[in-house]
């Protein structure tokens with residue numbers, strides 16, 4: 128990561144509105160690289176006036192895009208895919224620069240985004256809805272119609288992948304899409320915007336509004352923004368969901384997580400690397416990261432394996448950086464607190480840094496806390512860093528009880544060789560995504576992504592077939608062209 132190209136001067140991140148790259152008029156926000164600790168970008172936040180102008184251009188573009196046949200819209204998405212593959216190295220490097228993850232992780236995120244794009248590309252062949260003669264001479268037909276201008280608000284932790292969960296699908300079904308990237312990672316949006324521009328997206332169909340809370344609220348409140356998708360922390364997800372639904376808008380808001388791994392004594396030791404990789408991948412800054420191991424019975428040899436792998440991680444090579452200095456301080460404090468609460472430090476990542484020119488970045492090493500008490504901060508709060516809490520449990524019932532007691536509900540995995548145990552966890556865990564011997568149980572397309580409880584507000588999932596109904600209305604058309612020869616209750 129030491130050879131990641133840094134811009135010669137901070138990148139000024141712009142809005143993309145009506146096909147033009149424009150400056151905004153709000154307060155200045157600086158962007159720092161978590162890898163190097165230096166300023167890499169800046170932008171002015173979008174005010175409600177900026178949002179007004181941008182949404183007006185998107186609204187103007189809507190009728191033409193709505194009336195463009197699905198197969199024609201899809202052609203632009205094919206070109207978008209080609210450009211993303213061509214520019215993969217450049218975009219991954221920018222994602223790593225501004226987010227801190229390793230280049231391999233950045234690439235994996237873009238590839239996952241492309242997988243969602245490929246799902247959207249398949250709609251032209253699969254989403255023909257349906258028509259049927261429901262009565263003699265009477266036909267019923269389903270038609271999928273776009274909503275209009277829609278907005279999507281995304282977090283810092285996947286600057287390319289999370290927006291790519293929604294961009295391809297929302298655009299392909301015919302909406303005009305406004306993206307509000309995280310203020311911590313706005314640089315990637317410039318590259319994705321340029322890729323769509325090069326692919327030939329019509330002016331105003333795809334827009335970018337740089338900004339923070341004020342921009343988000345202006346987008347939600349704008350009368351012409353018909354639907355809002357959000358991905359971020361639970362506190363903000365709840366606030367966004369409430370604000371949007373109070374205005375009668377549809378909203379799908381994905382929140383934070385505290386994911387459990389139930390580790391059984393019969394777990395295959397060769398698969399336990401999945402647990403280490405789950406809590407250290409993206410330096411623990413992903414909503415699918417393992418946060419708590421519920422250790423059932425004697426699993427010391429598996430824990431030894433997890434510990435060995437965590438200890439072997441080299442910062443800046445195998446594991447990336449933490450998004451801000453403040454978050455590093457928060458994590459150090461949370462580890463101190465866990466120790467005060469009685470936890471044993473099996474692996475201590477406090478005060479670790481990467482070497483060379485990454486020294487000034489924001490770092491913390493993998494940390495494993497054993498004998499964590501259920502109900503303590505380390506057991507219940509989303510820390511969002513490479514910190515794994517182990518809670519010792521007598522049996523599977525106790526492990527499930529602890530898993531069920533958490534408000535979040537994103538993911539839960541079980542490591543076992545026993546099918547009945549795996550099935551019980553799949554049935555009884557209170558999480559939207561279940562893994563069996565998988566540390567990060569992200570469903571691959573066409574299976575959809577989404578949690579339950581405080582990890583998601585609203586219905587449906589954010590990707591896959593379930594996302595289509597979020598981004599569209601289903602119109603039902605019932606037709607008769609000639610006088611019926613016989614009559615029935617329908618007349």
Ligand code: NAD
Nearest residue numbers: 281282283308309339340343359360363381382383384414
């Ligand atoms: P965040 O909630 O701080 O910010 C997310 C977005 O909301 C950003 O674009 C930000 O500008 C905006 N925002 C911040 N405060 C706001 C406010 N008061 N009102 C309106 N908008 C506001 O989240 P983050 O720190 O960027 O990302 C990390 C969080 O995202 C973690 O909690 C993580 O679990 C969660 N996440 C969840 C998923 C999922 O699929 N469930 C995926 C990725 C990340």
